[in-house]
Amino acid sequence: DVKVTQSSRYLVKRTGEKVFLECVQDMDHENMFWYRQDPGLGLRLIYFSYDVKMKEKGDIPEGYSVSREKKERFSLILESASTNQTSMYLCASKLDRENYGYTFGSGTRLTVV
Amino acid sequence: AQSVTQLDSQVPVFEEAPVELRCNYSSSVSVYLFWYVQYPNQGLQLLLKYLSGSTLVKGINGFEAEFNKSQTSFHLRKPSVHISDTAEYFCAVSGAETSGSRLTFGEGTQLTVNP
DSSP states (O other): OOOEEESOSEEEEOTTOOEEEEEEESSOOSEEEEEEEETTTEEEEEEEESSTTOOEEOSOOTTEEEEEEETTEEEEEESSOOGGGOEEEEEEEEOTTOTTOOEEOOOEEEEEO | OOEEEESOSEEEEETTOOEEEOEEEEOSSOEEEEEEEEOTTOOEEEEEEEOSSOSEEEOGGGOEEEEETTTTEEEEEESSOOGGGOEEEEEEEEESSSTTOOEEEOOOEEEEEEO
16 A cells, blocks of 8 residues: 655644654655645645656645655645644645545644744 | 535534535536545545546445536435544545646535434
8 A cells, every 4th residue: 555654743843943744655656745734724735746856836835845855755844834834734645647546644733832 | 727615514413314415616627526534633534536437436434426517516425324424524626637636625524423
């Protein structure tokens, strides 16, 4: 089975800190995605990447950046964390040619205090 | 681009009653449709998906959904719910033939099954 692993399940950070959320997949998927999940808003796409060193803005990229230096790893970066970035963050991956085989990580619940 | 609307944010039902969670989508291209479930403090789990063929799709835990192209809907149904079905349910859409397509989610429906 494909696994998408998010490095932290729970994270507490201070306002203004630089925060890295890491996501690793083990099945050679080209496409990777970062979503945030908030009550009443569902999952919203922050950034995605079609392949190594490629990135595209999603629906809510403000305040975030990403890095994809290796195919298996997709990092979400909060340059200066703010309290409104307190949320659940979910990573997903899929093969480029299969628009139905999304695999999700377990999520990272980030609290910014 | 695609979008999804889940018509009910909360659905309370009694145990053993039938339930329908409604989902409408919009898209200019052919689509794949999905229902995911999230139990409290857990990750997303795929319930079922429609790719092509029969418009009635059966999933896990006794759920099924019907793809209606003319009404652009993909409603989720279960004839008799259990307490353990209490969870949040998400409808999602992806472009079928576009390379590198993205998955777009609805706002979610909280299903609460009461004894």
